[in-house]
Amino acid sequence: MSSSPAATEAAALGEAERALLRRRARRVAARPEVRAETTRELVLFDRAGTRFAVALGELREIRPFRNFCPLPEAAPTAPGVLYYRGEILSIHDLAPLVQTAGAPGRPAWVLVVEHGEERLGLLADALQSVEPVGESELRPAPLSLGGIAPCVAGVVREEVLLLRAGALFRVDTFYRGL
Amino acid sequence: MATNDTLGSEVLEEVLEQLEERKRFFRIDGNDEERLRAFRDVAVARSSDVIEPLYEHFLAFGATRGFFQNDRHLTAVKETQVEYLKRLFDGRIDNEYARDRLRVGITHERIGLEPAWYIGAYTAYLALVRNLVDEEYAEDPERAREVFQSILKAVTLDMSMAIDTYIGSMREREKQTQDRFVSALSEYSETLGGSTAGILEATSGQAAAAQEQASSVSEITATLGELRQTSAQALERAEEVVRVSERSTETSAEGSAAVEASIQGMREVREQVEAIADKILMLSEQSQQIGEIITSVNEIAEQSKLLAFNASIEAGRAGEHGKGFAVVAAEMRSLADQSKEATGQVRQLLSEIQTAINQAVLATEEGTRKVEAGTELANRSGSTIHELARCIEEASNAARLIANAARQQAAGVEQASDGMTQINDAVNQSAASMRQIQTSAESLDGVTRSMRELIATFTESDDAKVADFRLA
Numbered sequence A: 001m002s003s004s005p006a007a008t009e010a011a012a013l014g015e016a017e018r019a020l021l022r023r024r025a026r027r028v029a030a031r032p033e034v035r036a037e038t039t040r041e042l043v044l045f046d047r048a049g050t051r052f053a054v055a056l057g058e059l060r061e062i063r064p065f066r067n068f069c070p071l072p073e074a075a076p077t078a079p080g081v082l083y084y085r086g087e088i089l090s091i092h093d094l095a096p097l098v099q100t101a102g103a104p105g106r107p108a109w110v111l112v113v114e115h116g117e118e119r120l121g122l123l124a125d126a127l128q129s130v131e132p133v134g135e136s137e138l139r140p141a142p143l144s145l146g147g148i149a150p151c152v153a154g155v156v157r158e159e160v161l162l163l164r165a166g167a168l169f170r171v172d173t174f175y176r177g178l
Numbered sequence B: 001m002a003t004n005d006t007l008g009s010e011v012l013e014e015v016l017e018q019l020e021e022r023k024r025f026f027r028i029d030g031n032d033e034e035r036l037r038a039f040r041d042v043a044v045a046r047s048s049d050v051i052e053p054l055y056e057h058f059l060a061f062g063a064t065r066g067f068f069q070n071d072r073h074l075t076a077v078k079e080t081q082v083e084y085l086k087r088l089f090d091g092r093i094d095n096e097y098a099r100d101r102l103r104v105g106i107t108h109e110r111i112g113l114e115p116a117w118y119i120g121a122y123t124a125y126l127a128l129v130r131n132l133v134d135e136e137y138a139e140d141p142e143r144a145r146e147v148f149q150s151i152l153k154a155v156t157l158d159m160s161m162a163i164d165t166y167i168g169s170m171r172e173r174e175k176q177t178q179d180r181f182v183s184a185l186s187e188y189s190e191t192l193g194g195s196t197a198g199i200l201e202a203t204s205g206q207a208a209a210a211q212e213q214a215s216s217v218s219e220i221t222a223t224l225g226e227l228r229q230t231s232a233q234a235l236e237r238a239e240e241v242v243r244v245s246e247r248s249t250e251t252s253a254e255g256s257a258a259v260e261a262s263i264q265g266m267r268e269v270r271e272q273v274e275a276i277a278d279k280i281l282m283l284s285e286q287s288q289q290i291g292e293i294i295t296s297v298n299e300i301a302e303q304s305k306l307l308a309f310n311a312s313i314e315a316g317r318a319g320e321h322g323k324g325f326a327v328v329a330a331e332m333r334s335l336a337d338q339s340k341e342a343t344g345q346v347r348q349l350l351s352e353i354q355t356a357i358n359q360a361v362l363a364t365e366e367g368t369r370k371v372e373a374g375t376e377l378a379n380r381s382g383s384t385i386h387e388l389a390r391c392i393e394e395a396s397n398a399a400r401l402i403a404n405a406a407r408q409q410a411a412g413v414e415q416a417s418d419g420m421t422q423i424n425d426a427v428n429q430s431a432a433s434m435r436q437i438q439t440s441a442e443s444l445d446g447v448t449r450s451m452r453e454l455i456a457t458f459t460e461s462d463d464a465k466v467a468d469f470r471l472a
Helices: A005-012 A015-029 A143-151 A165-170 B009-017 B019-025 B030-045 B047-060 B071-088 B095-111 B115-136 B141-460
Strands: A039-047 A050-055 A059-064 A068-070 A080-084 A087-092 A109-115 A118-124 A126-134 A152-156 A160-163
Touching: A039 A109, A039 A118, A039 A160, A039 B141, A059 B141, A080 A118, A087 A109, A109 A165, A118 A165, A126 B141, A143 A152, A143 A160, A143 A165, A160 A165, B009 B019, B009 B095, B009 B141, B019 B141, B030 B047, B030 B071, B030 B115, B030 B141, B047 B071, B047 B115, B071 B095, B071 B141, B095 B141, B115 B141
Parallel strands: A050 A160, A087 A118
Antiparallel strands: A039 A050, A039 A126, A059 A109, A068 A080, A080 A087, A109 A118, A152 A160
């Protein structure tokens, strides 16, 4: 028996410790189950204290929020428009649907969401990351979401609201601000 | 006491009492008186033969001439003499006759005609009368002798009586004089006694006063001694104060220098603090610049991240062909994230640096405040020290003045002390003189007593005994 440092150490330990070490080694050595599931890249962003996620494929571009033109008598969820690549892009805000108290901060980013041929701008305070998220991670949305519920597909990473891009265009309360 | 008018009157009375006995002693009897009567006529007739030569004889001698004031006086005296002669030859030698004869003596004493001239005059008279008798009884010498004998007896009787009264009135005059003298002496001795008593009283009073003076002098001398001592002490103290104040002046000068040095030190500290402040300011500017740079870097990172996001989106749209690009985009995102993390850390560090700078600024400000407070304190100390020095200066001046005054006082006290010594000597001399005066007054008192005794001896006896009296 070669007197390696690890063997010397193992000899110094008691029986209980050795048992613990053996269990741990087994678990680490075990290969994880590879399950074939679909993962999607999600862009995580914050708005009005809530973290949202939208599929990378549903985004056209991300821009800093500039040159915004507010419309008079506009609804809070559709405050105005801005100029985007030669077209007028309507801007939409999730904040009124999730904010409980206080005014939302000034957004820094516009996420250009594309669904088919239609595009809209989604306001964001901060961009977090792009992460691969598997389907199994999707949890159902809580019942207490309120007005934003139709737009939300579910909850990932325990608190991130996954948005359905298509719903954003169809939910009138959001799209048209009615 | 016999007065001028009655001088000799005592003797006169005495002789009258003894007239018969005297006549018997003179062997004057009736026969003599009869013989005198027998001769009367002749005597009267021939009186001018006796009187004129007699008075010529008187006028020839200066001693007797002086008794006659003028011719009228002379004539009157002559007439009286004639009357006397007549009376002589009346042959009646009785008290009346004797009284007249006795009065003659009194008169002679009063006018100062001494017995020598009186007796001489009688001798001259007898010589002249002898002639008359011899002439008248030329045939009968025996008769002449008898008549002359009778005349002689009568005349000598007259003379004896006149001399008796002369002596008597002389004695009485002397006694009068003596009495006056004695009374005057008595008066003087009284006055003297009174004066002596007064002197004794004065001297004893003076002695008492001298005693008081002497005790006062010794009190004053003692007080002067104390004064000299206290002024010497005051002088000593004042000189001490001057010495101390000189030392204090040195100390305060050192104090001032120390204050100056501390102010200078604080000035240097302030300069250093200002230098530190400048450096801090520079540091702050630099950190600000760093902050700006970080901001730019952050912006770049943000933009990079944005680019990465959009790159991912484009890669997704590109499908299969975009997978490699998607990795690149992911890496870019990761890089941007790291950059942001790095800038975050730098910002954190900057924040800490800013905090430190703020603390340093606070510290320097604190330091500056402390320096200012210290400078003010030093200034106040400096002014306090100046004030102290001034007070010490004043005290020193005052002490010098006090020292001078004390010296002057000591000199004055010396002078006063000398004066006191002189006064003491004078008082002692005065006391000695007083004692002398007292002794003299006492001896004077003794003399007065002796005088009184002497006066007593005079007043007690009528005739002035030439006694062996001594001064007691």
